[in-house]
Amino acid sequence: MTGPTTLPVTGSPRHDVVVVGGGIVGFAVLHELLAAGHMSVALVEREDTPGTHQTGRNSNVIHSGLYYAPGSLKARLAVAGCAETKAFCAEHDLPWSECGKVVVATDSAELPRMAELVRRGRANGVEVTELDEAGVREREPAVAALAGLWVPSTGICDYGAITCTLARLAVDRGATVHTGRAVTSVTRRRRDAVVHTDRGDLLAGQVVVCAGLRSDEIARASGFDPGVRIVPFRGEYSDLVGPLADQVRGLVYPVPDPAFPFLGVHATRGVDGSVHVGPNAVLALAREGYDWRTLRVRELAGTLVDPGFVKLAGKQWRYGLGEMHRSLSRSAMAAAVARMLPGVTADDLRPPHDVARRAGVRAQAVRPDGSLVDDFLFVQDGDTDSGTGEGPAVLHVLNAPSPAATAALPIGREIVARLEGKSVDAA
Template identity: 85%
Template sequence: MADAPRAGAGEPGGWSVPGPSPRHDVVVVGGGIVGVAVVTALLDAGHTSVALVERESSLAAHQTGRNSNVIHSGLYYAPGSLKARLAVAGCAETKAFCAEQDLPYLECGKVVAATDESELGRMAELVRRGRANGVEVQELDAAGVRDREPAVSAVAGLWVPSTGICDYEAITRRLAELAVARGAVLHTGRAVRSAVRRRSDVVVHTDAGDLLAGQVVVCAGLRSDEIARASGFDPGVRIVPFRGEYSDLRGPKADAVRGLVYPVPDPAFPFLGVHATRGVDGSVHVGPNAVLALAREGYDWRTLKVRELAGTLTDPGFLALAAKQWRYGLGEMHRSVSKAAMAEAVSKMLPGTTADDLQPPHDVMRRAGVRAQAVRPDGALVDDFLFVQDGSGGDGEPTVLHVLNAPSPAATAALPIGREIVSRLEGKSTDGAVAS
């Protein structure tokens, strides 16, 4: 399919915008894969006037375009949770979409490696969860792990064949191309300040003028709680930005990695740990760590926004989290500033890995990502997707649905998430909170 038409001068990488409409049926805020999937689901449901607004000049600029590009199986998530249900469905749908659209992907499978007997209990819980979620999971002994990944040292492991790899930025762009062809309006380079409900509509305030809508879906990732508060809605959480950094694994160690190699995760954290991933381009990257970013879009230590950092450091939820997990945080910071420390973490799965084997990724977009993690006032990390609706939507009442927590595996689950959100807008789903 040909590239989508480009915007004119002054909007590099932007999208052309059909003639403006004074009012849209639905406006979606945020041009990551979840926002574009919501647009797709709205069009599928018969909505004919749909617009998407993205603050950056191009789509997929943040979480969508800066991650491991793993198609998650649904192994890790609590049975019955949104993550479990939507990731399992999304795993199959993502691969089917890539095949249909001739986009790069590979169902390469994943080894989860237990490097110490103390991890076996947690690994058994993964087996229970995976099978409860309908995910095929094969238990491996040490020899079985070596058969799958000869370079990995483990006392036991799991083989998850449905896990894969893809290019989520490419998927997002193709979904957007198809949506534009069906009549959706895309505004890039246009920052949304708030989405305020009135009696008969919602006013979407942007830095380039207002848009009107009957309903609004805010999929703003790192800015989702800010937009909710600016709209007069209490989100009940704060987004804390955690940066995850990646390195390319080079040389014989990289050559020996066949697919995806993950540690057994610590259930106290929503992060899956430092893992090795062979991408669709053939390169092998390792990471991420998880350190507090110094800005919402703080992709390195040099990017500091004092007001944003101060807001995080004075937030009661973050302070409670830091008081409980400061040792973990210090360890993550050590791995961020020391390549040797990162190599030591990798060597637990891939023995013999040294700092010399780790190099900055050849693609600058792959060097770091920032996870938009919702934290509750008591310091608890929100462990599931969180969709909260302002207004019931009954009798045509204008509503704003805020997507307040959609980190990994949201990219995998994006297509089902889109349908879930449309069901909520239409009053067909009973999951989640509604505020009036």
């Protein structure tokens, strides 16, 4: 998947389903469509390679399902996806490890929140062991904490490699994949839908839009009100070097603040053996704003005047300033890490050699009332039966940040079931 493919506009075949977006969720949907017997399927991706954005720029953690509200889509699909991701990696000889995770409380005020994590995890069917200070030290000798949780099912992998494998398998089974081709909108007609791209139109019986950072834009351009705005939050990473890095065995996470969908600055030993720390969460100056130099005035202005973002900023500006401080000051980031790993200084943090590992941008849906959408959000425009007068279904994936990579394979099944009218929203 290194270059664009083309499909002639004149005489273009009508696909059963066209998937918009070539991240791991898009390719998981394509994978499941083929498994369900849809023989004429296509995927369109604006970049030249799959998994360029959220998929290829994250911690590569296989999440257990510990954090999420019981009964939510995140809980149900992440727990299933945790096992399925490991099985997929094993089947296709992709790098992965079930290294386990320690969640640590460094302040007594965090202990009630930790107890809630235990409740949620066990309600979701996740194995959780409570640790005292000595137990934390036994698992992670460099960590200082009052208490902790041991979650053995958490792992690490390479989501970019998984996505490329899904893409290869789909093409081998007859799917058409268009890269380097940007979708601008979707028009629903009586018996089909037209997927408009910058290189001509495609026809489809049904459409699934998994466009991540551009998902709300495509919905609005298609005449569909998504009810949310995607706000891009950049998360930056550093490599941890030196003696303390050598002592990190697996994954070390803080107790998250329940007011935010972010899990906090954590330490992760990746499949390549390096230890990275991060991310923070700062407002990106563009939808694909991976550093402070990338500014798109129209995109930033659209965020700043959005009523939902204005209300969010009014409530959480102190939190935002703290995140900006950690972005601009290596010493401030080191101090955040040192709460869990005492002794870490700014000299122990280095920018990753791989530019793609330095930062990712989370596509976070924000409602008009300023609340952050905390669950996956799949919204359907139209009927599942493309033969009705209402026209074909266009399903918009409007919120699929972490743990969507972990949950991607079950998400694919969930979406295909919804297209076939076999599933209801469990959120």
